Amino acid sequence: MSLLESPAIPAAPPPHPGAPVQPRVWKFWGTSLWGLLLFAAMFAGQFLLVLAFFLAKGPPFDIASIKAVASAGTVISLSVMMGLPAVLAVLWLATRMARTPFADYLALRRGSWTDLAIGVVALIVLIAGWDLLSRMLGRDISPGFMVDVLKSAQADGALWLLVLAFAVAAPITEELMVRGFLYRGWSESVLGPVGAIVLSSLVWTAMHAQYYDWFLFSEVMSIGLLLGYMRYRSNSTWLTIVMHGINNFAATLQSIWLAAHS
Helix, strand or coil, X not given: CCCXXXXXXXXXXXXXXXXXXXXXXXXXXXXXXXXXXXXXXXXXXXXXXXXXXXXXXXXXXXXXXXXXXXXXXXXXXXXXXXHHHHHHHHHHHHHHHCCCCHHHHCCCCCCCHXXXXXXXXXXXXXXXXXXXXHHHCCCCCCCHHHHHHHHHHXXXXXXHHHHHHHHHHHXXXXXXXXXXXXXXXXXXXXXXXXXXXXXXXXXXXXXXXXXXXXXXXXXXXXXHHHHHHHHHHHCCHHHHHHHHHHHHHHHHHHHHHHHHCC
16 A cells, blocks of 8 residues: 555444434424424314314304304313324324434423422512513503403303313423423524524414513513523423413413402
8 A cells, every 4th residue: 555545444334233223303494394383283273172162053154153162261271272182292203203202302301499499489570570560551460361261261160171271281282392392402403502492482472472462472472581491401391381380370360360350
């Protein structure tokens, strides 16, 4: 062999037929595409429930009837709950195709009591600050549509179902999607943890389009940033599910009180 020649580099041996396939994480585009499918599945599950109630009601099939069915407390509660199994099915498929255990991919691990205490205290301070600002601006503390939904649920005798939907089903669904799946993939892409926290919070804020108000959008965004930070700090989606559930439960109790005194 001359000095101008390089020694041959042996080819890498082919993988052993019985070797386990390495797990992976969906990066930015993969996570984004799966995210679109997750939202489509969630809304499909919710829409099918509303459609079933609408068809069961019978004619007339007009806009007024659609609004009446879709705004009923029982229908809203059940539609929120129906989004969860649809989201779980897509998440199971996405994590299975990534060859990563479901719980590992979504960081479904127990957080520390210290992180939980920090998160809850920070949440209380944040919400109290927004409530104080709302009073100073002469605004209603609770969105009007929440009070209307609660009154409808009370009239149907389904208040317990509404609390279950808002304080349990909605936090699990949204946190698994946003802080579980979207944050995991985006944080391991070019965005990094900070970009993933901001983008996932924006997505989560957009999911609350029923507010139609810059003030409430800003409040939701700030809560999303806190939840994103706690997901990063604790590496636990269960922790953000608990925080989200506490926030929704407190907001529901507040709306119940306002509905009783309005």
